[in-house]
Amino acid sequence: MKDYLVRGIVESKNCRVFACQTTELLEVARKKHGLWPTASAALGRMMSATLMMGAMNKNHEKMTITINGGGPIGSMIASTNSDGKIKAFVANPEVHYTYNDTGKLAVGVAVGKEGTLQVIKDMGLKEPFVGTVPLKSGEIGDDFSYYFMVSEQIPSVVSLGVLVNDTNEILSSGGFIIQLLPDASEEDIEYIENKMKDFPAVSSLIHEGKTPEDILKMLFDDVDILESQDLAFECDCSKDKMSGALMTVGKDEIQAMIDEDHGCEMRCHFCNTAYQFSEDELKELLKQMK
Structure with a gap:
């Protein structure tokens, strides 16, 4: 039902x-x-x-x-x-x-x-x-x-x-x-x-x-x-929203993700969906922040 x-x-x-x-x-x-x-x-x-x-x-x-x-x-x-x-x-x-x-x-x-x-x-x-x-x-x-x-x-x-x-x-x-x-x-x-x-x-x-x-x-x-x-x-999360959240952590933190891990994973608290960001995607985020 x-x-x-x-x-x-x-x-x-x-x-x-x-x-x-x-x-x-x-x-x-x-x-x-x-x-x-x-x-x-x-x-x-x-x-x-x-x-x-x-x-x-x-x-x-x-x-x-x-x-x-x-x-x-x-x-x-x-x-x-x-x-x-x-x-x-x-x-x-x-x-x-x-x-x-x-x-x-x-x-x-x-x-x-x-x-x-x-x-x-x-x-x-x-x-x-x-x-x-x-x-x-x-x-x-x-x-x-x-x-x-x-x-x-x-x-x-x-x-x-x-x-x-x-x-x-x-x-x-x-x-x-x-x-x-x-x-x-x-x-x-x-x-x-x-x-x-x-x-x-x-x-x-x-x-x-x-x-x-x-x-x-x-x-x-x-x-x-x-x-x-x-x-x-139903959750309204998306990769775009996760990108916005990533940009709030600061340039140094994102650069560290690139240098040390060559990418990162972001997970939504509300629905546990994982979003993967490649090294290139993180570099693109850094460009947008600059």
Whole structure:
């Protein structure tokens, strides 16, 4: 089943809702980065939340989210242009922890909680919008809920999940977000709280074949689905962009690459694609810099 997200509204409960399935795009990321299970779970949760946040932006503005909780996974970065395409990476993909009592993937341990979640939105203005909040748990969902409350003053439920099999392949990935609208009443809040008490894990629902629409209808009988958007892991790197990055290292460094290695390799952080530059290509870059 293809990856996609849906956006909807529940007028009777004064909230807007988002749900997504990201199984295939996380499997692409897993293969590109060589992610171990807990790293897959952390990055999958983060990408699901980032894509749903992207769907909240009407003007397809670029959004980059960084999480660094001081844990062994290091920094995690995801970037989208709010067009359903995302690129992302973790500093250390070879991380795997489980909780002793449940056996579940210990995302909070891998990420840590001594750090921040930062959202940068480039809205085409002189300065981008930057919102930063301290991490609450490192489990990703709680941290995005806290971000919405503190930075955007929107009470939100954020549920994210990833299921990985014994051979590290992604069985399911996705999530949903419920956001209260200004007219929400105490009854609306109570309804949502009661719904969430025994609601099944979103990763299990997706693994069972439930669609994003199905999940939202389990939460709200009368949800009105407004639109859907296809999702994919896709990087916009190129050799030209890598050339530009190379030119920032300085003439001396490039000359050293020519003299010592007779060329170089540049690798994209986001998709792990390697670009080779020959000695002649480096010499041409030096000419352009002069």
